[in-house]
Amino acid sequence: MATITLPRREHYLNISYGVRSWLLTTDHKRIAILYLITVTIAFALGGLAATLIRLELLTPEANLVSSDDYNKLFTAHGVVMIFFFLIPAIPAVLGNFLVPIMIGARDLAFPRLNLMSWYVFVIAVGLGIYALLTGGVDTGWTFYTPYSTSWANTRVVPVLIAGFIAGFSSIMTAVNFIVTIHKMRAPGMTWFRLPLFIWSMYATSLVIILATPVLGIALMMLLVERVLRVGFFDPALGGDPLLFQHLFWFYSHPAVYIMILPGMAVQSELIANFSRKSIFGYKFVAFASVGIAVFGFLVWGHHMFVSGQSVHAGLMFSILSFLVAIPSAVKVFNWTATLYKGSISLQTPMLYAIGFIGLFTIGGLTGLFLASLATDVHLTDTYFIVAHFHYVMVGATVMAYLGGIHYWWPKMTGRMYPEGPARASALLIFIGFALTFVPQFILGYLGMPRRYHVYVPEFQVLNVMSTAGASVLALGYALPVFYLLASLWTGKSAPANPWGASGLEWETSSPPPTFNFERTPVVVAGPYYFRGPITEQPPAKTTVQEPGGEVH
Amino acid sequence: MSEQTLHHPANLGHHFDTLDQQHSANVLGMWVFLATEVLLFGGLFLAYFVYRTVYHDAFVEGSHHHNIVLGATNTAILIVSSLMMALAVRSAQTNNRRALVLFLALTMVFGLSFLGIKAVEYKEAFDTHQVPGALFQYEGERPELARQVEMFSLLYFAMTGTHAIHMLIGLSIVGFILYRSWRGKYNAAYYTPVELGGLYWHFIDIIWVFLFPLLYLYGRHVAVGG
Amino acid sequence: MEHHAEPQGHHHVESVRTYLLVFGALLLGTALTVGAAYIDLGVFNDILALVIAITKATLIVLFFMHVRHSDRLTKVMVIIGWLWLIMLILGTMDDILTRGWIFGGR
DSSP, X not given: OOOOOOSOOOOTTTSSOSHHHHHTOOOHHHHHHHHHHHHHHHHHHHHHHHHHHHHHTTSSSOOSSOHHHHHHHHHHHHHIIIIIIIHHIIIIIIIHHHHHHHHXXXXXXXXXXXXXXXXXXHHHHHHHHHHHHTTOOOSTTTTOTTIIIIIOOSOHHHHHHHHHHHHHHHHHHHHHHHHHHXXXXXXXXXXXXXXXXXXHHHHHHHHHHHHHHHHHHHHHHHHHHHHHOOOSSOGGGTOOHHHHHHHHHHHHHHHHHHHHHHHHHHHHHHHHHHHTXXXXXXXXXXXHHHHHHHHGGGOGGGGOTTTTOOHHHHHHHHHHHHHHHHHHHHHHHHHHHHHTTOOOOOOHHHHHHHHHHHHHHHHHHHHHHHHSHHXXXXXXXXXXXXXXXXXXXXXIIIXXXXXXXXXXXXXXXXXXXXXXXHHHHHHHHHHHHHHHHHHHHHHHHHTOBSSOSOOOGGGHHHHHHHHHHXXXXXXXXXXXXXXXXXXXXXXOBOOSOTTOOOSGGGGSOXXXXXXXXXXXXXXXXXXXXXSSOSBOOOOOOOOOOOXXXXXX | OOHHHHHSOTTOOTTOSOHHHHHHHHHHHHHHHHHHHHHHHHHHHHHHHHHHHHTHHHHHHHHHTSOHHHHHHHHHHHHHHHHHHHHHHHHHHTTOHHHHHHHHHHHHHHHHHHHHHHHHHHHHHXXXXXXXXXXXXXXXXXXXXXXXXXXXXXXXXXHHHHHHHHHHHHHHHHHHHHHHHHTTOOBTTBOHHHHHHXXXXXXXXXXXXXXXXXXXXXXXXXXXXX | OOOOOOOGGGSXXXXXXXXXXXXXXXXXXXXXXXXHHTSOOTTHHHHHHHHHHHHHHHHIIIIITOXXXXXXXXXXXXXXXXXXXXXXXXXXXHHHHTTTTTTOOO
């Protein structure tokens, strides 16, 4: 039967209209869109702070902002980017949208909890940004004691509360994912048929539920100490400031994995689907995610090598930090091996994925410099470490996030994005990124400390290069906002599976109906199977499809 | 139980296939959440162990300041309330609405008694200047331990205070379930919220099981002057 | 889709007798831990207090919280938080207990 253009097919976007239908929705796909809008705003604000930082560093003298304002700027950049963008970005946007669809469920296990997590997140972002704009905080995103409790004369308290509240939001999402992945899988969707995206999301959720509460209580102890003038951590009152660092990094080191594991989740999907090949060593990649989640908890002390932590603890944490490189390397090697003899197509998402491999490798390998006790003494608190974690968090995570947004954009919106501008922006981001942060590695190695707004004139050339790179990067980040928004009106309608990709999400229409599938799918094949659908197809008989809506 | 409950369960979410799936998903969700609660208290437990290791003598002295009779009584009261909660869940499982309401009410009575005794203890601590901060006064024989005893009392208040906040949350949850039980919302076919409330309540009890020996009994056999 | 909603009655219902026995054991444990605290047992004071507390917690988890009849997944979730807490304490104590080793400390 010839294809009949149906007047109106009901999907999650057009099933109801109006602000209420969005603000009271429990549909995981709509909540993902709400999150997408929120984290984009957060990213823009964090980026604004970064822009001001880079502009100040254009010259060795202080000529744009005062030293106090500079402290507030890098704190704002760190707090907003980490707590309000990087941690929720991939899980709460792509994870929310995809986890139920990829496992063949109608929704997450707790849809109302999911909506609540967004509201809680918005409250945290609102409070945090309000405090950062009206007064600001100058402690750095790490809130180290005793400065943050006894000396900082800025709005520490509301930012602490915002961080605490944001933690609740992550925990709600993580509980939802864990229960959904255990209890809501479609018939036939066994653990080893799960896409690697799901494995990574599961590992991320485990890290979130086990790490976030420790940060929560540490922030509350800090708050109590600051408000009531008692001494959990203040050495003048018998406290140990290193205890705060232990508690803080027990969360904040695994938080790096909360940021990078979802990036790896996206990465595995992109590499396999744009090479038209099953992922090399599926089980190794899957268990590497879990391995990273577990080992990632045992290395927090490597942030404290020069803090006065005992030498013995330093040695232990150093060894364990080297071990955590193993599962990460397993993943990188497996992605690379997947490319081998694959039929690779270099569409935009794949450009991001290849960029990810390069940048993550550099980010990971420079981590080994910092895991070594001796070199770390030289490199701590220099631009080397700034460049290192930007390679991992921005070079890898943000690349994966953007790659994922492009890859699933047709599924989320039903529209294709324009390929030309998209490739251009992917290239701009890669070039801009390298130009921004390679000079910072050199600056750090030469000894330029982080968190100062003045520096010796010898460092100016490299700083100007870095700022130039940041401008290119900013352009690269701004472009997608425009062409993606424009594609909502001008983009071609997306077919169910525009990439010829494998996965349950590509076997439902674009955009999917409210309950994701017309009928509960029965999975009959493993992931990354490219010879046909992975679900049981209804017996072939000619049926007249019902028109999806009324003709007016 | 009506036929209708069996075939078109009103309590079944649209995205679940069976009540059983829904029940086990909810229970799993609660356990995952309780794992986060362990680590929330974990930060305080860590602080306690760190300072107890470093300030051993002061912690022995600090634990002597607290009323062991009130502490032990409270431990027993909380165990009784846990028993009441367990029997409440059992009443729901066996479709006994009157017993369910009764046991939930008793759970709340014992929970409130616990908080009442806690309030008496807090008042005692205020009166004897055992609260950390500006009001703290050291009355022992080794003034060099003053800061360290204050640290013990800070941890005492932080740990029992966090526990008390959880008691208040638990009481509101039990209160809500009590109201719904009284309205006849739960039966042997659907009692998930009762089960979840029970899990939370027992968890609070478990935390107290650890807090009691740490805060009241540490070094009791050592004689402390002052 | 057909919902074959089974009543939850098939979940194991513990007998009142069992609950009362567990309750008795918990009270006994409390009495023991108080009594033992007054006897000087050296390092075993701390160990005994910990063992009794863990036993009491285990009884509550197994009987009052029905984990005795739960699947393996639930049991993993029960344990995992405590395992991670032990990790947190071990890692930090490694620092606290060895600070004086090389440069001398408090």
